[in-house]
Amino acid sequence: MSCFAFAVLCPIRQDAAYFGLFGVLFAAAVGVSTGNNWCRALAKLLLPPELYRHLRHSGVLSDTLLPNGWEWNLFVNRLTAAVVVVLLMQLGINFAPTAESIRVTLEWRDLRYTVPVGRRRQRTSKTILEGLSAVLPPGRLLAIMGPTGCGKSSLVNALAGRLPAGGSLEGEVLVNGLPRGRGFKSITAYVMQDDVLFPNLTVFETMEFAARMRLPPSVSAAEKAARVEAVINELGLAKCRDTYIGSAFVRGVSGGERKRVNVGVELLSNPQLLLLDEPTSGLDAFQAQNVMESLQNLAQGGRSVVATIHQPRSSIYSLFDMLLVLSEGRDMYYGPAGEAVAWFESCGFACPAHYNPADFFADIVAIDHRSPAAEEASKARIALLVDRFNQRQQQQREAEQAAAVPAEDQAAMEKINDRPSFPNPLPTEFSLLLRRAWKQQSRDRLPQVITLVQTLVLGFVLAALFSDIPTTLAGAQDELGVLFMSCMFNTMASIFASLNTFPAEAGIIQRERISKAYHVSPYYVARFLCDLPLRVAQSLLFGVIVYWIVGLKGTAAAFFIFCALTILLALASQALGVAVSAACPSEKVAFAVAPGITVILMLFAGFLVTYESIPAWLRWICYLSHLYYAFMGLTINNFRGSSEWSCNTSATPGCAGASGDAILTRLGFEGKGVWEPFVGLACLALGYNLAGYAVLRFSKQKFIPLTASTAKKRA
Numbered sequence: 001m002s003c004f005a006f007a008v009l010c011p012i013r014q015d016a017a018y019f020g021l022f023g024v025l026f027a028a029a030v031g032v033s034t035g036n037n038w039c040r041a042l043a044k045l046l047l048p049p050e051l052y053r054h055l056r057h058s059g060v061l062s063d064t065l066l067p068n069g070w071e072w073n074l075f076v077n078r079l080t081a082a083v084v085v086v087l088l089m090q091l092g093i094n095f096a097p098t099a100e101s102i103r104v105t106l107e108w109r110d111l112r113y114t115v116p117v118g119r120r121r122q123r124t125s126k127t128i129l130e131g132l133s134a135v136l137p138p139g140r141l142l143a144i145m146g147p148t149g150c151g152k153s154s155l156v157n158a159l160a161g162r163l164p165a166g167g168s169l170e171g172e173v174l175v176n177g178l179p180r181g182r183g184f185k186s187i188t189a190y191v192m193q194d195d196v197l198f199p200n201l202t203v204f205e206t207m208e209f210a211a212r213m214r215l216p217p218s219v220s221a222a223e224k225a226a227r228v229e230a231v232i233n234e235l236g237l238a239k240c241r242d243t244y245i246g247s248a249f250v251r252g253v254s255g256g257e258r259k260r261v262n263v264g265v266e267l268l269s270n271p272q273l274l275l276l277d278e279p280t281s282g283l284d285a286f287q288a289q290n291v292m293e294s295l296q297n298l299a300q301g302g303r304s305v306v307a308t309i310h311q312p313r314s315s316i317y318s319l320f321d322m323l324l325v326l327s328e329g330r331d332m333y334y335g336p337a338g339e340a341v342a343w344f345e346s347c348g349f350a351c352p353a354h355y356n357p358a359d360f361f362a363d364i365v366a367i368d369h370r371s372p373a374a375e376e377a378s379k380a381r382i383a384l385l386v387d388r389f390n391q392r393q394q395q396q397r398e399a400e401q402a403a404a405v406p407a408e409d410q411a412a413m414e415k416i417n418d419r420p421s422f423p424n425p426l427p428t429e430f431s432l433l434l435r436r437a438w439k440q441q442s443r444d445r446l447p448q449v450i451t452l453v454q455t456l457v458l459g460f461v462l463a464a465l466f467s468d469i470p471t472t473l474a475g476a477q478d479e480l481g482v483l484f485m486s487c488m489f490n491t492m493a494s495i496f497a498s499l500n501t502f503p504a505e506a507g508i509i510q511r512e513r514i515s516k517a518y519h520v521s522p523y524y525v526a527r528f529l530c531d532l533p534l535r536v537a538q539s540l541l542f543g544v545i546v547y548w549i550v551g552l553k554g555t556a557a558a559f560f561i562f563c564a565l566t567i568l569l570a571l572a573s574q575a576l577g578v579a580v581s582a583a584c585p586s587e588k589v590a591f592a593v594a595p596g597i598t599v600i601l602m603l604f605a606g607f608l609v610t611y612e613s614i615p616a617w618l619r620w621i622c623y624l625s626h627l628y629y630a631f632m633g634l635t636i637n638n639f640r641g642s643s644e645w646s647c648n649t650s651a652t653p654g655c656a657g658a659s660g661d662a663i664l665t666r667l668g669f670e671g672k673g674v675w676e677p678f679v680g681l682a683c684l685a686l687g688y689n690l691a692g693y694a695v696l697r698f699s700k701q702k703f704i705p706l707t708a709s710t711a712k713k714r715a
């Protein structure tokens, strides 16, 4: 029945086909299981959480499944029901409740951010944010303004919990009266100043991926598509809908369009709280106005929006509901934007008529460094404004406390904090990531062309140098050289390909992981699968050229073993490259470290120094070197059972020649079957991949934790 459902639904929808296949596998897994606990554990692991809960409640996965007597009819019916539910769910019939919109009140109290500066003995600390406090009610657009370096980005990062490790952050950030919990990321969009996007995807593809990845299965496919179209239109991206994002090497959308795509990607998840760092930087006046109007619309729809902005024009200024003016990390003004002019006037700084208030505030809160007298005067002005604002804050504190967060908003936030963090189940994550990685990789033609041309050139150069090898001992040495060079070529090409491609997407992956868009495991597997064809093609092309021109062992079986070993070697090397680049803090460091590791593994490959010649206490390194297993395998494959390698008696009188097995004995490979290097290589490929995955999994960017303020600790 489940197979039938699979067959029927395959042409309708790819996801349905995927889940149908999963259903069949699930059926098989349950069929071979011996107890219902195992079956339930498997279902819990693989099924979307909402579906699992639904199945438990509806009895499909009850404790009576597969009771002692193995009631097959009952079991098959229930299993079919489970598969059909999965398929229907994927077709858009939802069982999970749609994420309801909540109103978000954001509050921060006494935020103090300090960073260490200077080296060793001269090390001091610099205060970047100095006791900032405010309450932002729901449905408001808050603009944070101030001179450059006043701490705007630091404040937004502190509110988002994304201040990079290396300082200390004290105070409180409350969402609907609660400290930021597990659900904070799912209701928050954080738009950074830097645009990190895949260059080889179009605007539409980028948006579509974000919608499918960040929205839960409870939002139907049609709704996701409609949301993508709406955001594209809202941000004025319709005319570049099918243009590539582009990069320094690929012509793509303009800087402003890129920025809007970055904002749009975050808007797709329908966040209730938006934190944006300079969303208008790099945009012309018209585009900046558009983006800010979009943000105002979102705020009017009930969302809370916080955006830093540099000297907005007056028409943009009029869009703000609330305004926060900072100077030197201190509050200069916080309150309704429409009351700011009156406030500064009450402090003795009247904004001239027909003057843009944003420009006026920027002038009066900036320190003038042009002369010592001007500097002193501006510092005195700022001190006065800080003083006056602190008095106002004191007076307002009681009123703010009276306007506490409504109990239903707090309860809604508590519910969101209890929700699972990831919007989609693992299989959906995997299928989306695989599709994106494939598109990105298959369109990135230049590295592929370079890889294949380089393989052709190196293959023919090697073949030309070693063609027509005689069956003498010198010829055997040449063949060993060819085998070793084959190992080196496949290793270097694969490691450096990983070092080149992986860091380029590391920033995007970091951002998506921080927003809990998906797990690392499906990303890693999808990436591995996308690299596979190029690695296989490269190894095969190299093998076809070198093997037959050089004239290595002339049997079909030996040729296929050669190709299989070099492919496995390339895959292990690729994994090693990913592990190295994930473990290194930057691309430059990775490129400095990788050659060192490769040279060490090369020295222990068994060619330059034979296994017997390596000091006993260092031999264990051979077992960590994929080059050792690959070289061993290629050598056994080529020399085992081969006829006599004669001597060139005129050059070396008295030489008796050697058989292929004798050569293997000299290299320390006697008595080993060709399966041994296969197993060794496969284990190392798996081990390197696990290491790469583990490094990636645990190398998440670290942020400063928020600790209680010193005053609160004392209290």
Ligand SMILES: Nc1ncnc2c1ncn2[C@@H]1O[C@H](COP(=O)(O)OP(=O)(O)OP(=O)(O)O)[C@@H](O)[C@H]1O
Pocket: 115, 116, 117, 126, 128, 146, 147, 148, 149, 150, 151, 152, 153, 154, 155, 166, 167, 310
């Ligand atoms: N980790 C750090 N170490 C030392 N100084 C830092 C660190 N982070 C920020 N700063 C300093 O803190 C100040 C505030 O930085 P921030 O980026 O928040 O300012 P900003 O108002 O957003 O500036 P801009 O408008 O130019 O983007 C700057 O002087 C910056 O140099």
